[in-house]
Amino acid sequence: EKKIRRIDSAKDKSRAREKDSERLKVEENVFDVSTLKILYTLSNKGIIKAMGGSISTGKEANVFYAEGPEKELAIKIYRISSSTFKAMDTYIMKDPRFTNIRNNKRDIIFAWTRKELQNLKRAKSAGVRVPEPVLAEKNILIMEFMGEKEVPYPLLKNTPLENDEVKLVYDTIVEYMHLLYKEANLVHADLSEYNILIDPNNITPIFIDMGQSVTLEHPNAREFLYRDVKNILRFFSRYGIKDKTEELLKKIQAE
Ligand code: ATP
Ligand code: MN
The missing domain is CATH 3.30.200.20 (Phosphorylase Kinase; domain 1)
Structure with a gap:
């Protein structure tokens, strides 16, 4: 007191x-x-x-x-x-x-x-x-x-995407996962439609909530990446994205 x-x-x-x-x-x-x-x-x-x-x-x-x-x-x-x-x-x-x-x-x-x-x-x-x-x-x-103006951008979860926006948003998320992995040596480790915002001005994704993100040396890094990939594919399956888990993992880990 x-x-x-x-x-x-x-x-x-x-x-x-x-x-x-x-x-x-x-x-x-x-x-x-x-x-x-x-x-x-x-x-x-x-x-x-x-x-x-x-x-x-x-x-x-x-x-x-x-x-x-x-x-x-x-x-x-x-x-x-x-x-x-x-x-x-x-x-x-x-x-x-x-x-x-x-x-x-x-x-x-x-x-x-x-x-x-x-x-x-x-x-x-x-x-x-x-x-x-x-x-x-x-x-x-x-x-x-x-x-x-004090209003946060909406979560991906709450942003209905038009058909022509789906591919761009998905591809950008994949590119960000790749950049995180290759350039930042990081796995997000809690990536999902709940931790991605969408900038409504240009329909670009924004990654947030990185407290739990780990470096690739972390013993569970692979498991976390796998889970992130699964989450993204699960979310985008509603928009007709049919990429395979293994394919996407390879893409993220590619040079
Ligand atoms: P939760 O337990 O709900 O996942 P959290 O404690 O993990 O929340 P964050 O996910 O980082 O925290 O943020 C919670 C919410 O706050 C986000 O969903 C988002 O709406 C908002 N938020 C977080 N960071 C920002 C930011 N930099 N700008 C605008 N809004 C933000
Ligand atoms: Mn969160």
């Missing part, structure tokens, strides 16, 4: 930020004190100009809209109290990039958040359209907001 009051009194220094803290209070149950502190610090540094509404409440994380100094932002906040973090273990512990993190819940979640930032960076450098990562601090990931 005292800590929260201290943070709240700091905010009084700036009337401009008053609205934000009101909103943060509404969301108080998802923010522990340390998360609030980081948000206030980021706001003091001008990285966040104003917090906006909730975009999504997922199993492990909440995503919020925010205004940045230049562009719209999405803020993904992993809940420290997340109950499914155990599953993160199997992804993190076998990843050569994260071999010496301590085995406690907070550290695993912080490593997970940094991993998502790094994965987004690698994907972007490889030419895959993803939200541009801005920064990761503890359990908070800040990235480019994929949407317009």
